[in-house]
Amino acid sequence: MAKDISEKLVAAITSMDKDFAQWYTDIVKKADLIDYSSVRGCMVLRPYGYAIWELIQKQLDERFKASGHENVYMPLFIPESLLQKEKDHVEGFAPEVAWVTHGGSEKLTERLCVRPTSETLFCEHYANIVQSYRDLPKLYNQWCSVVRWEKTTRPFLRSLEFLWQEGHTAHATALEAQEETINQLNEYADFCEKVLAMPVIKGRKTEKEKFAGAEETYTIESLMHDGKALQSGTSHNFGNGFAKAFNIQYTDKDNKLQYVHQTSWGVSTRLIGGIIMVHSDNNGLVLPPKVAPVQVIIIPIMMKKEGVLEKSEQLYKKLSNTLRVKLDKSDKSPGWKYSEYEMKGVPVRLEIGPRDIEANQAVLVRRDTREKIIVSLDNIENEIQNLLDKIQFDLYNKALNHMNNKTAKAETMEEFEKILKDNQGFIKAMWCGNQECEDIVKEKTGATSRCMPFEQEHISDKCICCGKPAEKMVIWAKAY
Amino acid sequence: MAKDISEKLVAAITSMDKDFAQWYTDIVKKADLIDYSSVRGCMVLRPYGYAIWELIQKQLDERFKASGHENVYMPLFIPESLLQKEKDHVEGFAPEVAWVTHGGSEKLTERLCVRPTSETLFCEHYANIVQSYRDLPKLYNQWCSVVRWEKTTRPFLRSLEFLWQEGHTAHATALEAQEETINQLNEYADFCEKVLAMPVIKGRKTEKEKFAGAEETYTIESLMHDGKALQSGTSHNFGNGFAKAFNIQYTDKDNKLQYVHQTSWGVSTRLIGGIIMVHSDNNGLVLPPKVAPVQVIIIPIMMKKEGVLEKSEQLYKKLSNTLRVKLDKSDKSPGWKYSEYEMKGVPVRLEIGPRDIEANQAVLVRRDTREKIIVSLDNIENEIQNLLDKIQFDLYNKALNHMNNKTAKAETMEEFEKILKDNQGFIKAMWCGNQECEDIVKEKTGATSRCMPFEQEHISDKCICCGKPAEKMVIWAKAY
Numbered sequence: 013m014a015k016d017i018s019e020k021l022v023a024a025i026t027s028m029d030k031d032f033a034q035w036y037t038d039i040v041k042k043a044d045l046i047d048y049s050s051v052r053g054c055m056v057l058r059p060y061g062y063a064i065w066e067l068i069q070k071q072l073d074e075r076f077k078a079s080g081h082e083n084v085y086m087p088l089f090i091p092e093s094l095l096q097k098e099k100d101h102v103e104g105f106a107p108e109v110a111w112v113t114h115g116g117s118e119k120l121t122e123r124l125c126v127r128p129t130s131e132t133l134f135c136e137h138y139a140n141i142v143q144s145y146r147d148l149p150k151l152y153n154q155w156c157s158v159v160r161w162e163k164t165t166r167p168f169l170r171s172l173e174f175l176w177q178e179g180h181t182a183h184a185t186a187l188e189a190q191e192e193t194i195n196q197l198n199e200y201a202d203f204c205e206k207v208l209a210m211p212v213i214k215g216r217k218t219e220k221e222k223f224a225g226a227e228e229t230y231t232i233e234s235l236m237h238d239g240k241a242l243q244s245g246t247s248h249n250f251g252n253g254f255a256k257a258f259n260i261q262y263t264d265k266d267n268k269l270q271y272v273h274q275t276s277w278g279v280s281t282r283l284i285g286g287i288i289m290v291h292s293d294n295n296g297l298v299l300p301p302k303v304a305p306v307q308v309i310i311i312p313i314m315m316k317k318e319g320v321l322e323k324s325e326q327l328y329k330k331l332s333n334t335l336r337v338k339l340d341k342s343d344k345s346p347g348w349k350y351s352e353y354e355m356k357g358v359p360v361r362l363e364i365g366p367r368d369i370e371a372n373q374a375v376l377v378r379r380d381t382r383e384k385i386i387v388s389l390d391n392i393e394n395e396i397q398n399l400l401d402k403i404q405f406d407l408y409n410k411a412l413n414h415m416n417n418k419t420a421k422a423e424t425m426e427e428f429e430k431i432l433k434d435n436q437g438f439i440k441a442m443w444c445g446n447q448e449c450e451d452i453v454k455e456k457t458g459a460t461s462r463c464m465p466f467e468q469e470h471i472s473d474k475c476i477c478c479g480k481p482a483e484k485m486v487i488w489a490k491a492y
Numbered sequence: 493m494a495k496d497i498s499e500k501l502v503a504a505i506t507s508m509d510k511d512f513a514q515w516y517t518d519i520v521k522k523a524d525l526i527d528y529s530s531v532r533g534c535m536v537l538r539p540y541g542y543a544i545w546e547l548i549q550k551q552l553d554e555r556f557k558a559s560g561h562e563n564v565y566m567p568l569f570i571p572e573s574l575l576q577k578e579k580d581h582v583e584g585f586a587p588e589v590a591w592v593t594h595g596g597s598e599k600l601t602e603r604l605c606v607r608p609t610s611e612t613l614f615c616e617h618y619a620n621i622v623q624s625y626r627d628l629p630k631l632y633n634q635w636c637s638v639v640r641w642e643k644t645t646r647p648f649l650r651s652l653e654f655l656w657q658e659g660h661t662a663h664a665t666a667l668e669a670q671e672e673t674i675n676q677l678n679e680y681a682d683f684c685e686k687v688l689a690m691p692v693i694k695g696r697k698t699e700k701e702k703f704a705g706a707e708e709t710y711t712i713e714s715l716m717h718d719g720k721a722l723q724s725g726t727s728h729n730f731g732n733g734f735a736k737a738f739n740i741q742y743t744d745k746d747n748k749l750q751y752v753h754q755t756s757w758g759v760s761t762r763l764i765g766g767i768i769m770v771h772s773d774n775n776g777l778v779l780p781p782k783v784a785p786v787q788v789i790i791i792p793i794m795m796k797k798e799g800v801l802e803k804s805e806q807l808y809k810k811l812s813n814t815l816r817v818k819l820d821k822s823d824k825s826p827g828w829k830y831s832e833y834e835m836k837g838v839p840v841r842l843e844i845g846p847r848d849i850e851a852n853q854a855v856l857v858r859r860d861t862r863e864k865i866i867v868s869l870d871n872i873e874n875e876i877q878n879l880l881d882k883i884q885f886d887l888y889n890k891a892l893n894h895m896n897n898k899t900a901k902a903e904t905m906e907e908f909e910k911i912l913k914d915n916q917g918f919i920k921a922m923w924c925g926n927q928e929c930e931d932i933v934k935e936k937t938g939a940t941s942r943c944m945p946f947e948q949e950h951i952s953d954k955c956i957c958c959g960k961p962a963e964k965m966v967i968w969a970k971a972y
Contacts, residue, residue, distance in 0.1 A: 047617055050574055051604065054567035056617050059632070062563050083542050087534035088606070088637055088653050089590075094530055107596045110569075112606065114591040115641035124531065126568070126592065126606070137527055137536050152539070156637075157568055161595035173568050 025355075027294050032238045033166075039288055040167045043297040043356050053165035053172030057281070060356065063305035064284055065175060069155065071207055071302070072177065072279070075199055081151040081179060086133040088156075089124035094132045098257040101131060104224020108161045110172075126159040131225065131250075131276055134180040135258035142182060142272060144263050149192070150182040168285030169242075169492050176280035182260065182272040186251065189273035193249040196277040197230045200245035208283060209300040209407040210234050210290050211415050212244060213438070213487055215463030220447050223276075227251040233462040233487065235415045236289035239436030241462050241489035244286055247277035285492070290411050291380075297357030298380055300407050301400040308396060309353040310339040311346055313365030323369050327362070331393060335400075354379060359403050360396060380407060423472045425456065428488070432457055438489050442482035444475035452477050459488040505835075507774050512718045513646075519768055520647045523777040523836050533645035533652030537761070540836065543785035544764055545655060549635065551687055551782070552657065552759070555679055561631040561659060566613040568636075569604035574612045578737040581611060584704020588641045590652075606639040611705065611730075611756055614660040615738035622662060622752060624743050629672075630662040648765030649722075649972050656760035662740065662752040666731065669753035673729040676757040677710045680725035688763060689780040689887040690714050690770050691895050692724060693918070693967055695943030700927050703756075707731040713942040713967065715895045716769035719916030721942050721969035724766055727757035765972070770891050771860075777837030778860055780887050781880040788876060789833045790819040791826055793845030803849050807842070811873060815880075834859060839883050840876060860887060903952045905936065908968070912937055918969050922962035924955035932957050939968040 025042060028035040040046055045061030057065065073083070089112060096102045109125040127133070138150060155177050165171045179196060183189040197214060204210045212232035222229035226248035234244050255261070255271035264270050291298040301307050308331060312324040321341065328339040338358075340349050346363070353361060363375040374392060376385045380403055387395040418437025422428040431439055439459065443449060453476070454460050464484045475482050505522060508515040520526055525541030537545065553563070569592060576582045589605040607613070618630060635657050645651045659676060663669040677694060684690045692712035702709035706728035714724050735741070735751035744750050771778040781787050788811060792804040801821065808819040818838075820829050826843070833841060843855040854872060856865045860883055867875040898917025902908040911919055919939065923929060933956070934940050944964045955962050 047620055049567050049613060049616060050571055051567040051569050051613075054569060056567070056613075057565035059562035059564055062565055065565075066563065082539035083546065084539055085537035085542055085545075085637075085655060087529055087531040087536070088639065089531050089534060091530055109596065110592045110604075111594040112590045113593045116587045116589065118641075124590075133529060133531075133536075136529060140527055157565075159568065161598075175565060 025294060025296060028237060035294070036285075036288060037167070039292055039297050039355075045284070045297075046167050051172075053162060055167050055171055057175070060305060061284065064287070064299070064303055065281055067303045067305065068207075068283060069177075072203060073155075075203065076153050076177075076179065079151075079195070079199070081153045081181075084152045084154055085156070086127075086130050086137070086154055088127055090127055090130075090132055092123045092125065094136060095125055097132060097135075098225050098254055101225035101254075105129065105160075110159050110161055127156075128158055128160045129276075129278075130154065130156075130158075130178055131180065131254060132258075134276075135254050135260060135274075138182050138272065138274075139258050139260045142260055142262050145184055145265055148182060148184045148262060148272065149188060151179075151192075152181065153177055153179040166285075166492075168281055168288070174280050174282065176278050178276060178278045181275045182255075183274070184262065184264070184270070184272065186273045189249055189251070189275050193228070193230060193247045193275045193277070196275070197232065197245070197247040200247070200277070200279060201232050204232060204234065204244060204283075204286075205408060207300070207302045208287055208290075209302075209404055209411060210244070210286055211408065211412045213463065213465050215465035215487065217246075217463055218443075218447070218450060218461050218486070220450050221461060221463075223248045225250060225253060227253065231463050233438075233489075234286055234290065235418055235438060235489070236286070236492070237292075237414070238289070239418050239490075241438065241487075241491040242282070242286050242289065243462070243491065244283060245277070245279040248275060250274040250276065290414075291407055292357065295351075296355035298407070299357035299359060301359045301404050304357065304359050305336060306338045306353075306356070306358045307336045307400055308338070308360045308362055309349075309358045310337065310362045310364065311349050311353075312339075312341065313346055313363055313368075315341070317366045319369055320364065320366060324364055327364065327374070327389075327392070331396065334393060335396065360399060362396075378403060380410075421469075421471050422476060423474075425453075425476060428453075428459075428476060429457055432459060432490070436490065438462070438487050440469060440471055440485055440487055441476040442471050442474060443484050443486045444478055444480045445483040446475070446478065446480075449475055449477035453488065457488075459490050462487045462489050462491060505774060505776060508717060515774070516765075516768060517647070519772055519777050519835075525764070525777075526647050531652075533642060535647050535651055537655070540785060541764065544767070544779070544783055545761055547783045547785065548687075548763060549657075552683060553635075555683065556633050556657075556659065559631075559675070559679070561633045561661075564632045564634055565636070566607075566610050566617070566634055568607055570607055570610075570612055572603045572605065574616060575605055577612060577615075578705050578734055581705035581734075585609065585640075590639050590641055607636075608638055608640045609756075609758075610634065610636075610638075610658055611660065611734060612738075614756075615734050615740060615754075618662050618752065618754075619738050619740045622740055622742050625664050625745055628662060628664045628742060628752065629668060631659075631672075632661065633657055633659040646765075646972075648761055648768070654760050654762065656758050658756060658758045661755045662735075663754070664742065664744070664750070664752065666753045669729055669731070669755050673708070673710060673727045673755045673757070676755070677712065677725070677727040680727070680757070680759055681712050684712060684714065684724060684763075684766075685888060687780070687782045688767055688770075689782075689884055689891060690724070690766055691888065691892040693943065693945050695945035695967065697726075697943055698927070698930060698941050698966070700930055701941060701943075703728045705730060705733060707733065711943050713918075713969075714766055714770065715898055715918055715969070716766070716972070717772075717894070718769070719898050719969075721918065721967075721971040722762070722766050722769065723942070723971065724763060725757070725759040728755060730754040730756065770894075771887055772837065775831075776835035778887070779837035779839060781839045781884050784837065784839050785816060786818045786833075786836070786838045787816045787880055788818075788840045788842055789829075789838045790817065790842045790844065791829050791833075792819075792821065793826055793843055793848075795821070797846045799849055800844065800846060804844055807844065807854070807869075807872070811876065814873060815876065840879060842876075858883060860890075901949075901951050902956060903954075905933075905956060908933075908939075908956060909937055912939060912970070916970065918942070918967050920949060920951055920965055920967055921956040922951050922954060923964050923966045924958055924960045925963040926955070926958065926960075929955055929957035933968065937968075939970050942967045942969050942971060
């Protein structure tokens with residue numbers, strides 16, 4: 013009976029081999045992460061999905077504060093004239109913003125856009141508050157939602173509105189700004205690897221792919237199950253371009269006026285899409301323990317037998333001190349509960365029934381490998397903590413192996429196209445530095461330059477496209 | 493020298509007796525809570541102001557979660573047709589919303605408003621996810637910003653955009669919805685009194701003053717220094733009105749279709765305006781310790797003398813374990829620092845100099861009373877914790893006395909008007925229940941009905957306005 017129900021629930025997810033996009037959508041809906049609404053391209057983040065975001069937020073926020081950053085909140089709207097102050101920036105964003113034209117029944121004299129990102133607002137504020145070198149650096153961050161008028165949208169990956177954080181900093185020197193840019197990129201990479209168990213490649217974007225208004229854009233790129241890349245976080249060095257456009261100047265120690273040097277950096281709810289596509293399987297979501305809203309689900313077996321519920325509640329109370337635990341006392345069958353929490357990606361299931369109690373033990377089941385482990389009740393807190401650590405570690409290594417197995421080198425366009433066909437993933441290939449070649453590769457193969465990784469390799473002397481002398485090794489991939 | 497600078501800074505604030513509105517604006521700016529931006533009516537919440545909001549948020553969020561509420565995130569936009577589904581609601585809000593009419597260069601087929609509040613979105617979602625009595629109650633909350641197109645704005649008190657939380661719940665029965673409405677009102681009142689040290693009056697709004705679409709609106713009203721009222725939080729019982737408009741039905745235990753009963757409740761950054769106008773003085777902000785981003789500021793005296801900085805850092809490290817502490821090692825004079833942290837409302841200043849170190853003591857200065865207390869370094873953690881508790885307690889009692897001293901009873905319109913002139917504050921007076929009388933009182937005096945308090949008193953038999961039999965005692969006041 014239990015088995016039947018379990019199979020019914022599982023059958024409801026499309027297999028990822030059959031239809032990866034549908035598999036993704038099924039998980040997002042059936043794990044109760046989101047609901048659709050009548051607002052095109054916007055999603056409802058349900059309690060379980062939002063709880064994952066809260067865990068991401070909390071851990072990132074602690075890291076930002078530990079390195080001296082402070083949170084602020086800027087207005088939701090940007091007047092059109094303010095958006096237009098930096099030429100490249102407005103060209104990049106104006107085509108994809110939502111415009112407010114009326115307040116109540118009154119037509120506005122100037123349109124306001126809903127922030128797609130807040131560089132212009134931070135710049136205006138910095139121009140107000142920065143006077144002397146003593147006021148620097150300013151290390152600000154903001155948690156908010158932003159809006160970009162996308163044509164096609166997918167939950168978490170690309171939506172009209174999404175939640176994110178945007179760091180914006182102002183520094184006295186170019187060197188300090190560059191250090192901040194790289195430090196925050198490293199912070200993101202470390203967070204992805206240690207907390208989300210998601211390996212990433214760090215590198216610099218090409219001119220074509222960099223942020224509108226930036227001197228340099230750095231990125232972390234991760235690889236999904238299907239061999240497509242996900243840009244998971246970016247960090248930009250603006251030099252003093254915005255400072256000149258917004259006149260953000262300070263008096264240095266020699267009493268001379270100088271422009272500040274700025275950075276910005278952001279990650280978003282897109283990371284949740286990454287977690288899904290890196291770790292999950294055909295039974296549903298798989299969550300790394302560090303961002304799992306429920307780390308352990310306790311399921312009593314033969315719940316009506318004397319002592320079972322009591323013991324379950326004791327365990328719940330004991331484990332709650334250090335772990336995020338849930339006890340499911342509902343009258344659904346154990347088999348139904350198994351599938352439900354598998355779908356939701358709870359890392360460890362704890363089964364406890366009359367015979368376990370008699371033997372002073374419990375059964376632990378790993379979500380990722382479905383391995384069963386029998387442990388003594390005496391030391392169960394430590395046993396579970398160790399198991400969670402092991403799951404976190406194993407998820408990372410599994411993802412790293414996957415990424416390595418799907419990273420190949422190409423010396424010719426033929427090799428490049430063959431790899432994309434046979435084993436789609438990251439392709440390392442040399443590039444002359446010319447944007448035309450980038451465009452040709454994209455047109456021919458659908459793959460884009462993801463980044464010029466910090467760890468460069470010498471694959472050949474020639475650009476994969478034009479055959480001219482190569483300047484950089486680029487990682488290419490089809491991308492979300 | 494130190495004294496001079498101190499006086500210079502202090503002189504920069506307008507005295508509250510001279511110009512209360514200017515005193516308020518001065519504090520908001522000079523305590524670094526906000527900055528203005530080029531977006532009309534929107535403010536920049538600076539790190540110090542935002543840190544107060546984070547402390548409010550954290551403590552409220554813990555309370556909400558402890559009573560079973562879950563956080564979600566709904567879209568920023570509401571399609572015009574969705575806003576129009578509940579008649580009273582749209583009439584109340586449509587005149588004051590911001591309309592998005594264009595996405596990029598494309599004109600939208602249907603206008604979207606920027607959420608002024610999210611009842612309609614929650615209703616649409618509940619209609620999707622509620623089927624059976626087993627799905628109830630739904631106890632959701634959202635932290636976000638909302639937009640209301642106000643004509644005149646003031647930081648924290650009334651702005652085009654503000655940060656808030658909005659709780660939205662759905663219940664099987666009318667009784668449960670009413671309980672939730674009152675429980676959350678009580679939660680707000682307890683939070684204001686215990687955490688913000690701000691006494692409030694709990695009561696029900698009249699028909700005229702209730703929320704657009706609600707069956708009943710309950711409120712907590714607090715009294716500012718200047719004798720004006722601040723509506724500090726509201727809790728609404730919607731009955732099944734929204735459920736009928738949005739068709740939110742569930743199957744009950746007898747397999748019959750029933751409409752859900754709903755509530756919503758919210759508080760906002762307006763509470764920060766309340767903190768300012770209840771506690772602060774002519775030297776600047778005064779913060780209750782429980783929401784002070786810095787609870788103790790350590791100021792080394794004769795910093796260059798051997799051992800002073802070392803001892804200050806020891807103290808900082810020791811106190812940081814349990815308190816929010818800052819050590820100011822900058823080269824500004826102590827007097828300058830005194831005024832600076834007085835302006836910022838830091839509850840306790842700790843001065844430590846060579847003579848103190850020799851005597852194994854430190855000087856504590858209370859922000860609220862400016863009282864100096866000499867304490868031994870041996871037990872300083874406890875001394876400070878006790879002092880912070882005492883400040884929290886004293887601030888509440890001082891505010892309570894102020895409110896009581898400014899609460900009067902009126903039996904006639906002449907008395908009513910005299911009180912408003914002599915000692916503006918809360919006025920208790922009887923009311924017949926007729927909206928016309930409410931309108932007349934407002935027109936004649938500028939005071940509005942704040943609420944019908946839960947604690948009713950019998951002041952006379954007659955309505956203060958028309959002389960007909962009285963139904964309720966109402967608290968009246970001029971209000972923000």
